[in-house]
Amino acid sequence: MTARPPVSGSLRNRLVLTLIGGAAVLTVLLFFTVRNYATQIAQQGQDNILGASAAAILDSASIRDGQIDVDIPYSAFSMLATPSDDCVFYAIYQDDVFLSGYKALVPERGASDRGGVYKTATFEGMEVRLVTVSRTLIGAEQRRQLHVVLAQTQDALSETLDQISRNAALLGVGFFSLAVLLSVWATSTTIGPLKRLADSVTRRGPQDLSPFAKPVPSEMVPLVSSLNSLMGRLDQSLGQSEDFIAEAAHRVRTPLATVRSYAEATLQRVDREENRNAVRSMIRAIDESSRAASQLLDHAMITFRADHLDRQTIDLGELVGELVTRLTPLAEMKDLELNLRAEKGVVCSGDPILIQNAVRNLIDNALKYSPSESSVDIVIAAEPRPHVCISDQGPGFPPDEVGKLAARFARGRNAEGTIGSGLGLTIAEDVATAHGGELTLSNLAGGGACVTLSF
Ligand SMILES: Nc1ncnc2c1ncn2[C@@H]1O[C@H](COP(=O)(O)OP(=O)(O)OP(=O)(O)O)[C@@H](O)[C@H]1O
Ligand SMILES: [Mg+2]
Structure with a gap:
């Protein structure tokens, strides 16, 4: 009878789950990396246009008769046009004095002739991207600091980001599906030699205790070596058991047969009826013992052979x-x-x-x-x-x-x-x-x- 050993999970499932789990983590990482990178690039694009537009406004400023004159060019706003009709707000300050535009737009500190300051903020309940650029205007006897604040809503950017997110998600799903297929394939390939070994053990006849000679992966060598050594020992002990049964049968039956033949000979020589009866009982007891020994040994042999x-x-x-x-x-x-x-x-x-x-x-x-x-x-x-x-x-x-x-x-x-x-x-x-x-x-x-x- 073969006893099924207790099962502690499945190697195949464990391997597939580990690989699929790893692929899922990688997919999430891939999705966020692609989306963040794309967001940065899209934001950079909007900042560049905002900066150029604010610079165009600054460029149109000059000091005339001691007064600052700003003639906002049409191109400064037309370059900000987007398919989503994003709103644009501006404000112009001379030093800290508001000159024109939306007074609620306050210039950010830190802007200079060398570069503007960019920031995402909320303006009039809308999320906007905001740039502050500054320039020092030099007149006949004066120096004036001019600040231009330009803000633009982010509807077009959000739409672009949504599109990018959808594409990144599709990419993630594709990557994940491929990884699942590869995991299943890799698991079958890895488990294959183990399954082949199990099949070859199952297919063997009960008498076949020869060692496994087919090449196996190096990780399985200890297992196969142990199996081979176990089968070697089993083969030896089976041989010994068969010899033992044959030897025991011989050892028990032979002396009994000798005793019986002596008893028979004695029976021929004994004349008194009571002695003859005693010897007859003796012969009968010997026959009983001989039969019992013979049947016991047959039974032992049958139990042994029935298992193999x-x-x-x-x-x-x-x-x-x-x-x-x-x-x-x-x-x-x-x-x-x-x-x-x-x-x-x-x-x-x-x-x-x-x-x-x-x-x-x-x-x-x-x-x-x-x-x-x-x-x-x-x-x-x-x-x-x-x-x-x-x-x-x-x-x-x-x-x-x-x-x-x-x-x-x-x-x-x-x-x-x-x-x-x-x-x-x-x-x-x-x-x-x-x-x-x-x-x-x-x-x-x-x-x-x-x-x-x-x-
Ligand atoms: N052909 C038969 N006719 C009548 N009774 C039988 C027959 N075969 C078996 N039996 C009964 O079944 C019992 C069991 O049989 P079994 O062969 O197991 O043992 P046994 O013949 O007594 O001893 P042994 O182990 O030496 O054969 C016998 O003791 C007998 O009572
Ligand atoms: Mg019988």
Whole structure:
């Protein structure tokens, strides 16, 4: 059984979200940078025209007969014309004395012959850009300081800025969409080798514990090295377990067989009936132990192999036929007939050693629990799914116990006096489960047990 490890988020999602988050921050930065830069340039353009217009007014000023004379040229205002019909205000001051225009426009300090002072302010409830320029006029005997204040509303500029903002936003959306696509692509490319490694582990057969040899990115080398070393250790320990099972079977069965042959020999030599009975009990106990050891080891082997199922395509007729040939002498000793009826070409995918072991246990039961001079029928068919059905003419399963007999060490009432360990049906059921199939126990209408092992 494979246990799914606890999941802590997804690498792909984390990577995509980080990249998209980064792209979103960059997009916002890009939007504000483009907009600020464009605002500065547009503002600079308006300032230049305002400055030129104010300078034109200053240029038209002169001192005539001790009086300052300003003849505002038409071009000074015409150059300020905008598509949004922005309003223009002006004021002219001689030193600190108001001469003409809007008196509420006050000149800014700091303007000189060298340059004007620019400022954004509110005038008559409207936002305006304002410039103050100054010039020193020199007459016959006087010096006069002339200040010109020129203000213009910013409707055209706002419209230009709105347009720029819309374009910058479109640019941002385009950049962001491209970044999202690139993030998804970059993530798939990065995660790709990890996914390929996982696929190649999943595709492997249970017996394939060879190391991964395909090249992997350097960051994955520690992971693959650890996996390779784990599989190396697993391979070694699996080999050891198989050897251990074989060795243990040998070690337990061989001395028991020796003890049994000594007991048999002793039985030949003993004359007194009570001693003969004692030796017979001894032989029976040895048979019980031997059977139990044998079944326990088979069960251990089956548990081990079921976890590492070695699936092959098996012809069920051939496999069971071999078994029937091997068991026929045993059946004949009990005057029992083994009848095999197999449909041709019934195949299933599974471990032949496990399936043979399961069927052997079922035939073994039929031979053990049926009366002599009866027959055991073994039927192999493909429909509804590949199955082996073994029926006998014995007493059948005790009806009230039938549901529990496949449990470990469970033996029925009818098994009293018969050697057995209660593991045969457990083994058969474990094999069926490992192959995704099932074991069904039932009694025939005319008497006798019927066991079906299906795959
Ligand atoms: N063909 C059969 N006819 C009647 N009873 C059966 C048959 N097969 C099994 N049983 C009953 O089911 C019980 C469990 O069978 P199972 O094969 O698991 O154990 P066992 O035969 O007693 O011991 P062993 O592990 O040596 O096979 C048996 O003890 C017997 O009571
Ligand atoms: Mg049995």
